[in-house]
Amino acid sequence: MTASVIVPWAESLGAALPPLVVQAERVASTVMQGVHGRRRPGQGDAFWQFRPYLPGDAAARVDWRQSAKSDRLFVRETEWEAAQTVALWCQGGEAMAWRSERDLPSKRTRAELLVLALSALLFRGGERVRLFGLPRAFSGRGALAALAQSLPRQAVVPEDGRIPRHARAVLIGDFLAPLEETRHRVAALAARSIRGHMLQVLDPAEETLPFTGRIRFEGVGLPEEALVPRVEGVRALYEERLARHREGLAAIASGSGWSFATHRTDQPPEGALLALHRRLAPG
């Protein structure tokens, strides 16, 4: 039945899974394999117990070495010392919807993908995920779709009193706002013993300023203009300013015990996800 007709109502089944969720699952699965494929004692993955296999457990989780010793199947459970609740925030706004080329995803798309993929990983580990500004926490594998639908309703700024103390936070955005603003927000979170991670997602054009000639730059969502007579001439200066901005962000992060990383939309999301996961994994 190679060339058979495509069952028309498959569409209606597939409609329940937004493409972003599917993509997030796919990205997340690569990370799982990357971490688990080594078959040696992992960092942070401490052995907890063997428990009998129950119907519904994935076959991959069966510890064959232990099971071979008896007639029963055992599942190896590890304890992962991680925060119980991870609060995620992905920056919104017009500026995040910007992209320099049609072939690239917008910063917002990439940020949401990372949030969802990270959530998928966390759900798999049994963690709870909150979105800033939303009352409820999500948990369980089936929650991913609900989380995806809730993404647009999350808070504009990462301020939410309902986040429990000692929770973990992951903030994803371009963080191009003035440093003081960012410092203020991170400090507020850190004051409540929330540790976290900041991931700056930038478009490649924002990093390299690839334009040439005489250009009038217009802000996105900002009523601001800048006329640059020769963009080539200011490129070095721009890069220096960006580097300083990032240094400032890194300083803010380290000052509060947070970490900071950068990501570009033209890079594959897997790398950034792995880094995020690593940051969350070791207690």
Added chain:
Amino acid sequence: MWQLGPLAFAAPWLLLALPALPLLWWLLRVSPPAPRTQSFPAIRLLRDLPPTEETPHRTPWWLLLLRLAAAALLVLGLARPVWQPQAGGGGDGPLLVAIDDGWAAAPDWPARAAAAAGALDAATREGRRVALLATAPPANGEAVAATALMPAEEARARLAALRPRPWAPDHAAAITALAAFRAAHPGPLATLWVTDGLEHGAEGEAAARFGAALAEAGPLTLARAAAQPLRILPPPRAEADRLVARVLQAPMTAPTEATVLARTGDGRAIASATLAFPAGATSAEAALDLPIEIRNQVVRLDLEPEAGAAGTVLLDERFRRRPVGLSAAVETSADAPLTGDLFYLDRALGPYAEIRRGTPEALLARRLAVLVLADREVPEGREREALTRWVEEGGTLVRFAGPRLAERPDPLLPVALRAGERQLGGALSWDRPQTLAPFPEGSPFAGLVPPAEVTIERQVLAEPSPRLTERSWARLSDGTPLVTAVARGKGRIVLFHVTANAEWSSLPLSGLFVDMLRRLVALSAGVQGAEGEAPLAPLEILDGFGRLGPAPPAAAPIPANRVEETVASPRHPPGWYGTAGQPEEATWRRALNLSAHLPPPRPAAAPPQGARVETIGGVPGERDLGPWLLALALLLLVADLLVSLVQRGLVGVQWSRRARVAALLMFALAAPAGAQQADGAAAIATRLGYIVTGDTQVDEVSRLGLLGLSDFVNRRTAAALAEPHPVVPGRDDLSFYPLLYWPVLAEAAQPDAATAAALNGFMRNGGIILLDTRDEGSGDGMNPGARAALRRVTRDLAVPPLAPVPEDHVLKRAFYLLQDLPGRYAGGQVWVARDQDRANDSVSPVIIGGHDWAAAWAMDARGQNPYATIPGGARQRILAYRFGVNLVMYALTGNYKGDQVHVPAILERLGN
């Protein structure tokens, strides 16, 4: 006018703007181009940048150059530059342009027109008014006259409408016209005469006098072609086996060559002859050797190099196959195979002559070269008189002997005959059949070799007379004449002393018979006979360039008997005259040739004293450069605009993508809709097809219906159907589809020939068409007029006799056992082929019904059935699907299922 070498400017003061160009340069240098706009989220990082580079962004040098060039071209173009301007006519007052537009102007007409147009350009610049005087009589039959004075622009339009005429200029009339013009416009005048340099009358010096009259009126400029032969090609001489073409020309100082081409009706040149003219020669001759069969195809001779109407001769039937009349005593039996009187004659002459049949009187009503009477006596009276007169005018009368002639000889015979005939080698004769003696010298048959097997058994005998020997063209071996002939007036009478069939001799069976008849036909003096007064209407008329075209309104018919002496004129332009007939062979046409009555061309006398002589042709005329420069400037400005747009980022960033999209869009628009499915794709998998009706909604229902059916079939059976395709019969290859669904719309048109042929081929090769009128169970309410449409669309299809689907038809048990064949509607009659046709496994090529099956099968993207069944119920839907499965099985497996699978079940059911 300000001249600079070969370049002149009509508005030179505008050139003063050129020094202002540096100002433009400076302006462009100081004002930077507008910046591109770019949205950028990280604008905060660009805030308050220190001015790293103080120099403002300048217009690039190449753009500056582009704009300066555009501005300079604009200035130059507006100054109206003229390349190699033509000098004006000199003198004061208006300009009179006289043009010889007769046949001699055709070879270099563009150069002549250009010379006159150059003068008009000069007159435009000098603001002169212009009058035109064409010396050939106009086509509408009016007299030669000068136009009124008019602005040069207007005269240019008149000039552009002038064409060389297929007749000679009338300089005498032109002198009169000039006098009339002078009477109306006395005062100063400049004249230009674009002349062909020929005297067109047979005698007299009309052209020279016209030149003198022009010179008298004002300063005369004479525009004349460089030494170039002017030739005419009179009608050729038709000889027995060739055409001899004679070409006349005005004497030239250098030897020249010309070629005569023989062309067929469709314009192919099938023969050519080259004529060499030594220096000073006025005529040359060449023969076109053509086999008679080919010669009959020649309808015109053309002179190369092109000489216009005077170098074209149309060849009518006088130059073509000789018309030969055949007449027998008894017409009814004349054609009896192998025994008929005319049977052998018809076959022997057919390839070489145009055969006409009938009584002598009827035949002589038209022109005829040879009349053959096979054993037919010529009774006294009108027929004999007409025959005698025709022979004396030049006709060739060929008679064959026979029992009737032997009984009653008449005077239209070359020799006196003895009564009765002589029999050789019969049962009561000692003689043996005689063979032919070699043909005597001086006989037209001389050179032919009589084959030994030709024997003569009976013949009529001539009375001995002293002149018998000289009148004998062929003899038997014992010396008795077999063919005798006598000249009578301009024509001759020939008698074969045997019959025209094989009764008396074996001569008609031999190839010699054919050769002898061909020689006789070639010997005939051509077409003879009176043509009467019947008017011949102009059919196709030659223009001045020798091209055939429709007859102008002023062309008048010519009486048939006056075609020969008619001189080509506006009233009777050269070309084909005749009576159009159906079929085309019946068209009788005569050619009127311009060159038939032209005197040999002779050069005109030297131009009058004081006339300036210009040579036309060769030297390019003046050229107005202004529009070109302005167009170039415009192009540069467009380029500048594009560059500016790119610089501002309005185009260019996504340029390649947009171009690709635009190209795709254009391709999509250009390609007919639905052409995306190449035939190769359709062949990969088995799939159903539906015929595109053009109604989007109906086509969508068909698509969804077949999609739903394909899915149902895939799930319930072993068949694997791919997505259905829309097909257009006649455009798409139908051979990949086992089944076509065809909803018949009320407004459906009758399919064209290609569509019908494609569908018939599809059905012949085992395809099934399901025709659905979609009106069952609903009266005429749902799809009114569908029945009429069904009759219309199937009119050209090879639909076999139909019958309602019988109970035991395979369609009802190919997969499921069915009682009805419902669709969206139920209860109607479904029709299939009545007769079993073993050729395609008894599969009915058409199935016709009105149940709107596609709507019942249709399934939308959610897997639901959008169209309710009527009267309704899930059962009807299931049955509709089951019918669909049966139909697909029927299409895929033919009758295989019919007698195999369900035999037990059917037996059981029958048992109950």
